[in-house]
């Protein structure tokens with residue numbers, strides 16, 4: 001065992017939260033060591049769709065979209081079933097615009113605004129996640145205070161019995177166990193546990209049929225290290241899959257397609273609708289798990305196809321068609337035959353739904369808009385027609401350590417664990433029962449920055 005590394009702030013995990021924390025801590029004058037378990041940085045952030053939820057931005061204004069921090073706050077609380085922590089949601093709402101500008105100042109570009117899960121105004125700001133990580137890494141490397149170690153696995157947090165601070169980290173570096181000395185604080189930014197079957201089984205056995213997608217390093221390490229020190233947990237029972245992933249998705253592949261928020265319906269193997277398609281895609285995920293083989297089909301027409309957005313994974317319908325994942329039929333019966341659902345039934349379902357669209361009222365499931373109450377129901381009528389096989393995939397775990405608004409990790413009694421901060425996917429309290437698209441990357445950036453500043457300011 002040898003102690004070869006020392007830093008003011010040690011950040012565990014080089015995804016979006018970790019880079020934001022490291023940049024801010026280094027900027028605040030702390031010597032920062034960023035540990036990344038994998039040979040490559042980026043974690044789930046790199047695999048993600050890049051959708052980030054911001055409100056009141058210049059891009060929204062240019063597109064004539066009315067939105068505000070207050071509306072975002074209201075939507076996040078509502079979609080979370082008011083089970084999320086009001087103070088943390090308020091923090092997100094208050095700090096999101098500043099973080100949007102901060103990312104733009106560092107070169108991150110956002111594409112055309114979209115509406116998605118849990119949004120009563122279009123506020124998905126699509127970024128290219130690979131570019132974002134590359135830009136942040138470049139920025140971090142520009143600081144003399146910053147060091148990154150790849151293939152460096154944090155194993156345990158070291159607690160100083162005398163002061164009960166967290167003075168260090170035991171890590172595996174180049175195959176050797178190494179004690180890392182930390183002069184100020186540790187920031188855990190090691191992501192969620194979508195790739196840890198044991199933890200998923202322990203917390204959410206009901207999600208056993210959901211497929212699992214996420215960064216290979218997302219095995220809940222930070223969660224377990226903080227757990228050992230008595231950290232509290234939040235929202236664990238609400239881990240859910242996200243609707244819209246292709247059932248044949250690989251564990252490190254993005255195959256989500258979202259057409260329901262542009263007006264598609266979702267049908268099951270019998271060709272029948274089974275849910276109000278405007279609700280959060282986590283709740284849609286639960287609904288599809290109840291269907292035979294846990295699979296549904298998003299059914300849409302050429303008018304929705306025409307709204308595809310190249311380069312934004314969830315809305316890049318053309319790409320899914322080229323990949324052979326999206327199925328096309330010249331008419332609904334042909335589509336039904338290709339998909340393997342009863343043709344007459346699918347035609348009847350679409351006809352009924354078109355009647356609801358004309359009335360503006362869905363008498364079967366109470367759908368009143370495209371996403372939440374935003375937008376109006378649209379007829380599915382213009383050939384050709386499309387079907388996307390969709391199941392539920394746990395792509396992120398949206399729950400975890402209890403934190404306060406300074407990103408200090410709180411123990412099971414609500415007391416801060418000295419010298420320990422957390423940010424990103426491994427924190428709980430932001431989402432509650434469901435999820436607004438873009439708030440997972442959003443909270444990683446917003447809270448990574450806060451954790452970095454505060455960790456740098458920790459007294460030695």
Ligand SMILES: Cc1cc2nc3c(=O)[nH]c(=O)nc-3n(C[C@H](O)[C@H](O)[C@H](O)COP(=O)(O)OP(=O)(O)OC[C@H]3O[C@@H](n4cnc5c(N)ncnc54)[C@H](O)[C@@H]3O)c2cc1C
Nearest residue numbers: 013015016017037043044045049051154191217424425441
């Ligand atoms: C396919 C997919 C699509 C998604 N799309 C979106 C989207 O469009 N919008 C959205 O908001 N969210 C989305 N998400 C969720 C979002 O990407 C994540 O919640 C977010 O990127 C988490 O960021 P993070 O920095 O907390 O973790 P990550 O980006 O996962 O980074 C954590 C890092 O920590 C490393 N690590 C883990 N354990 C250790 C250890 N012991 N020692 C050292 N390093 C360690 C990991 O290897 C990883 O690199 C998506 C997720 C997936 C998988």
